[in-house]
Amino acid sequence: xxxxxxxxxxxxxxxxxxxxxxxxxxxxxxxxxxxxxxxxxxxxxxxxxxxxxxxxxxxxxxxxxxxxxxxxxxxxxxxxxxxxxxxxxxxxxxxxxxxxxxxxxxxxxxxxxxxxxxxxxxxxxxxxxxxxxxxxxxxxxxxxxxxxxxxxxxxxxxxxxxxxxxxxxxxxxxxxxxxxxxxxxxxxxxxxxxxxxxxxxxxxxxxxxxxxxxxxxxxxxxxxxxxxxxxxxxxxxxxxxxxxxxxxxxxxxxxxxxxxxxxxxxxxxxxxxxxxxxxxxxxxxxxxxxxxxxxxxxxxxxxxxxxxxxxxxxxxxxxxxxxxxxxxxxxxxxxxxxxxxxxxxxxxxxxxxxxxxxxxxxxxxxxxxxxxxxxxxxxxxxxxxxxxxxxxxxxxxxxxxxxxxxxxxxxxxxxxxxxxxxxxxxxxxxxxx
Numbered sequence: 001x002x003x004x005x006x007x008x009x010x011x012x013x014x015x016x017x018x019x020x021x022x023x024x025x026x027x028x029x030x031x032x033x034x035x036x037x038x039x040x041x042x043x044x045x046x047x048x049x050x051x052x053x054x055x056x057x058x059x060x061x062x063x064x065x066x067x068x069x070x071x072x073x074x075x076x077x078x079x080x081x082x083x084x085x086x087x088x089x090x091x092x093x094x095x096x097x098x099x100x101x102x103x104x105x106x107x108x109x110x111x112x113x114x115x116x117x118x119x120x121x122x123x124x125x126x127x128x129x130x131x132x133x134x135x136x137x138x139x140x141x142x143x144x145x146x147x148x149x150x151x152x153x154x155x156x157x158x159x160x161x162x163x164x165x166x167x168x169x170x171x172x173x174x175x176x177x178x179x180x181x182x183x184x185x186x187x188x189x190x191x192x193x194x195x196x197x198x199x200x201x202x203x204x205x206x207x208x209x210x211x212x213x214x215x216x217x218x219x220x221x222x223x224x225x226x227x228x229x230x231x232x233x234x235x236x237x238x239x240x241x242x243x244x245x246x247x248x249x250x251x252x253x254x255x256x257x258x259x260x261x262x263x264x265x266x267x268x269x270x271x272x273x274x275x276x277x278x279x280x281x282x283x284x285x286x287x288x289x290x291x292x293x294x295x296x297x298x299x300x301x302x303x304x305x306x307x308x309x310x311x312x313x314x315x316x317x318x319x320x321x322x323x324x325x326x327x328x329x330x331x332x333x334x335x336x337x338x339x340x341x342x343x344x345x346x347x348x349x350x351x352x353x354x355x356x357x358x359x360x361x362x363x364x365x366x367x368x369x370x371x372x373x374x375x376x377x378x379x380x381x382x383x384x385x386x387x388x389x390x391x392x393x394x395x396x397x398x399x400x401x402x403x404x405x406x407x408x409x410x411x412x413x414x415x416x417x418x419x420x421x422x423x424x425x426x427x428x429x430x431x432x433x
Contacts, residue, residue, distance in 0.1 A: 048176025069397025087379025163308020181290025
């Protein structure tokens, strides 16, 4: 694996040590990184448009936070259920083929959604079916992409590669949410769904070129007949192997366990209640909601650049959870701030804090988990991080209907922050370097 990694990227002895040179080094050193990077963030452009359009469509059809929570549950449930199997699939099947398959499938789903919106045939049952299938594809794509990223993001470019990947995703989200709001305000949601489908085709082309590039430098992977024949027999063994790796690193298993609950609080607010806050409670136009979501991307870009401009950071465990605490504080401010610029700045702060945590977490996974087992560990990470989200989305929506959206935002933000503070009491977390 070390030989393969050295083939994927090469360091220049005359590399500048400036922040900008460090930050942009992956593009200069690794064609594999560039193709993987482009393929992912181009697809994210379309997804960022859909992220804004979807809740606005649901609230337009139903006006219910409970239905919005149910819709997110329908998306998340198949995503979570496939993850225990997806990790083993990823570690046994060519990862790029999985990316190609899921992109074509998502292209089809978004194309159908666009047609239904244009023809006026979009109904909640159709939307639920599409969300379930989309969640299933995401459940396969995410561990496959994470495992391939761990292979391509070699140690000499890892910090900068993770930061550049994240900052580029946030950059397209700056365009996507306002564009989505503009589309809903002045055109049809079908246009946004159609744009999303086109970005999946472009992403497919990037991954296809990446496949050809990797095959040219390391050869095509050869299947192991014995492994394939005994795949069913080794299911439990492989599943347990992922747990064994997590158990050996307290930083990993404690963080995964903590964020299975933190994600309920933070993601529930962002996915269910932030659209309600802007569209229903404050009666802002979709464009304002899009700008607010884009401001989260601005904050995340700043966080990614700050982190990626240095090769090494000390006290990364403490730094990561302080980022998560800042994110929770920003969400708490949404329940008390009524000034539009203040709400937008709060979303910016939320993006900054959670990005610091996300980059440190992804980098630590790439450092601690063996490449041949990365798919299984990544799927376990995603499974436990997201396992309670279906229930969480329903709970957030239902509590908001009963007790009020503003109270629910404040309550769940406070709960999430308390969990973060509790984890910081663990010495393994504070001392993680």
